[in-house]
Amino acid sequence: MAYRWINTLTDKDVTPHAAFMNRRQIMGGALAGIGLAGIAGRTSAAPEGLEPNSYEDITSYNNYYEFGTGKDDPARYADRLTIEPWTVQIDGLVDKPGAYGFDDIMQQMTIEERIYRFRCVEAWSMVVPWNGFELADLLNMAGVQSGAKYVSFETALRPDEMPGVAYNVLDWPYVEGLRLDEAMHPLTIMATGIYGKDIPKQNGAPLRLVVPWKYGYKSIKSVVRITLTDTQPPTSWNKANAGEYGFYSNVNPEVDHPRWSQASERVIGGGLFSKRIPTLMFNGYEAEVADLYAGMDVSKDI
């Protein structure tokens, strides 16, 4: 699609911080016709050297229970999902509720690359070079009303296309939620691509939430509905097991899952050389997001 562009920033150039801080400059430069190679050559603060996982790793080791609970089930079965046409219902406390077509959304959004850490609650992790847009831009397009305090999200429910929904492992459709300030945070994106290609179905085509400082299950796939509300919305894993999965689900190495440690994580990929690394507070995004939780006890409000 012509409106998608891939920047040539290396992982060293796009630290999570620099990526969102430089967004407007990057887009301004691109629109003004400044070569992207020039942008890649700019200096950026505090390079972290995040090493993205391979496309193969990211698209073959998945959680998408609508297609089965095995890690390879989504890659095997998600091709059954029809993604054209696709509409996202945006409703609740917004000025312009309605059914927004995916292509219309894409034409209005600024697509950029974000290289983010991704940490599943099961204690494995990857680094993913997403393409996508800020959720805040989409919510602002719909016009968030002053009474809105939370955002709820819903995945498509297609029994004919999703073999996994025949099993009651979760209460379908998959639903998730964020507090409005979390949803509006510049690190929160709707991902529409990986490595510059349209996001594969097993990863949540055609658009899925990515909240990099929270456990992976918050990053709901194949979103068909976004509702602005004044009450905290139900979330699938919390409904399934409230003792193990809270609403916030912020990555916190100091708070263990009742059944395993969260202090470290297994890095996917590398075969025999796969390693365990320490898990970082807020998955490494503490400087950007800790303020959102000022006054909360993050060891209790899990």
Ligand SMILES: Nc1nc2c(c(=O)[nH]1)N[C@H]1C(S)=C(S)[C@@H](COP(=O)(O)O)O[C@H]1N2
């Ligand atoms: N609709 C839906 N969204 C989902 C899931 C799911 O089963 N269904 N799994 C979640 C979990 S547990 C994780 S770790 C991530 C996995 O994303 P990935 O397969 O792109 O790595 O998707 C999340 N989003």
Ligand SMILES: [Mo]
């Ligand atoms: Mo997960």
